[in-house]
Amino acid sequence: MKAIVATSHGAHQVGWGDVPTPSDPGPGQVILKVQAVGVCGSDLHVYHGTESFPMRYPVALGHEMTGSIVAVGPGVKGWSIGDRVVSETAYQVCGTCLLCRQGQYNLCPDRLGFGALVDGGMAEYVLTRAAILHRVPEGVDEVSAAMTEPTSVAFHGLTVNTEITPGDSVVVIGPGPVGLMAVQVASLYSPRQLAVIGTAMDVPRLALARKLGADAVYEDSDSALTALKTAGFGIGADVVIDAAGVSSTLQLALELVRPGGQITKIGWGPQALQFSLDPLVAKAVRLRGSFSHHWETWERVLALMALAKLTPAVIAEAYPWQSWQTAFEDMGSHRIGKAVMVL
Numbered sequence: 001m002k003a004i005v006a007t008s009h010g011a012h013q014v015g016w017g018d019v020p021t022p023s024d025p026g027p028g029q030v031i032l033k034v035q036a037v038g039v040c041g042s043d044l045h046v047y048h049g050t051e052s053f054p055m056r057y058p059v060a061l062g063h064e065m066t067g068s069i070v071a072v073g074p075g076v077k078g079w080s081i082g083d084r085v086v087s088e089t090a091y092q093v094c095g096t097c098l099l100c101r102q103g104q105y106n107l108c109p110d111r112l113g114f115g116a117l118v119d120g121g122m123a124e125y126v127l128t129r130a131a132i133l134h135r136v137p138e139g140v141d142e143v144s145a146a147m148t149e150p151t152s153v154a155f156h157g158l159t160v161n162t163e164i165t166p167g168d169s170v171v172v173i174g175p176g177p178v179g180l181m182a183v184q185v186a187s188l189y190s191p192r193q194l195a196v197i198g199t200a201m202d203v204p205r206l207a208l209a210r211k212l213g214a215d216a217v218y219e220d221s222d223s224a225l226t227a228l229k230t231a232g233f234g235i236g237a238d239v240v241i242d243a244a245g246v247s248s249t250l251q252l253a254l255e256l257v258r259p260g261g262q263i264t265k266i267g268w269g270p271q272a273l274q275f276s277l278d279p280l281v282a283k284a285v286r287l288r289g290s291f292s293h294h295w296e297t298w299e300r301v302l303a304l305m306a307l308a309k310l311t312p313a314v315i316a317e318a319y320p321w322q323s324w325q326t327a328f329e330d331m332g333s334h335r336i337g338k339a340v341m342v343l
């Protein structure tokens with residue numbers, strides 16, 4: 001079948017390719033006909049040969065897919081052909097390690113992610129598991145449905161890995177798709193202040209941040225630091241969500257956060273750091289990483305999308321998948337919030 005395939009490590013080793021069409025789903029498995037798939041920052045990293053996670057080649061890219069069920073394997077209950085669904089991002093987890101048993105299967109060491117180690121959703125069909133499917137509510141279109149995954153990354157970061165209290169001063173660093181959705185999730189907590197920091201390149205995305213509830217946006221970190229020094233209780237931000245795709249923004253986060261405050265790092269990048277962590281100690285800051293999401297997060301996100309309390313389509317731009325290269329380039333230019341390809 002037709003797919004957007006990464007053939008080897010390196011810049012621009014991505015293009016149209018042919019991968020085996022899934023047939024005969026095994027026990028617990030289903031096959032989806034893909035209807036829409038988002039372009040993730042990680043897909044862009046593969047496109048530019050800058051990814052820092054393991055890959056298997058050749059592989060169909062994409063892990064933010066929605067579609068309808070076309071085949072159901074033995075033992076699958078509660079799902080039928082024709083159901084509109086979204087699939088979580090791990091083709092396989094071990095099911096027996098501590099983390100799987102605790103329900104934190106997103107952290108399973110044997111996790112096989114779509115679009116990296118297993119053929120993903122930038123293909124006509126995808127083979128997945130019934131255990132990680134979620135029903136797309138009536139009234140949620142395919143572009144919004146394809147946004148469930150990045151929205152869940154943001155939602156998990158704020159609701160599971162951060163303790164936010166109404167009236168907090170919240171700062172989001174990095175207005176990429178996850179940062180933008182973090183703004184909307186933060187706004188559900190009635191913050192007293194909700195600021196977003198980007199770069200001069202992010203002007204269109206900062207405008208989207210305002211639409212999603214930000215009350216102040218900054219195109220550079222110096223002006224943000226000056227303005228936010230007295231945020232919240234007059235001593236800096238209660239909560240900093242670092243959603244930038246680099247490690248170095250942690251330094252900015254440490255300057256912005258108040259003593260006793262929290263930093264949640266969702267965005268990542270492989271570069272080494274060149275600064276002291278003394279402020280982390282001196283301010284007794286709680287720093288926490290957040291990776292991926294789990295079943296409950298997806299269900300909550302879809303429920304809030306059905307109620308239009310989360311509206312990820314606001315930041316999405318739809319492309320026919322024939323124009324995949326334009327979708328990738330537009331994402332890379334920060335001109336748009338999020339590219340979703342429609343098949």
Ligand SMILES: [Zn+2]
Nearest residue numbers: 040064149150
């Ligand atoms: Zn993603």
Ligand SMILES: [Zn+2]
Nearest residue numbers: 094097100108
């Ligand atoms: Zn496991």
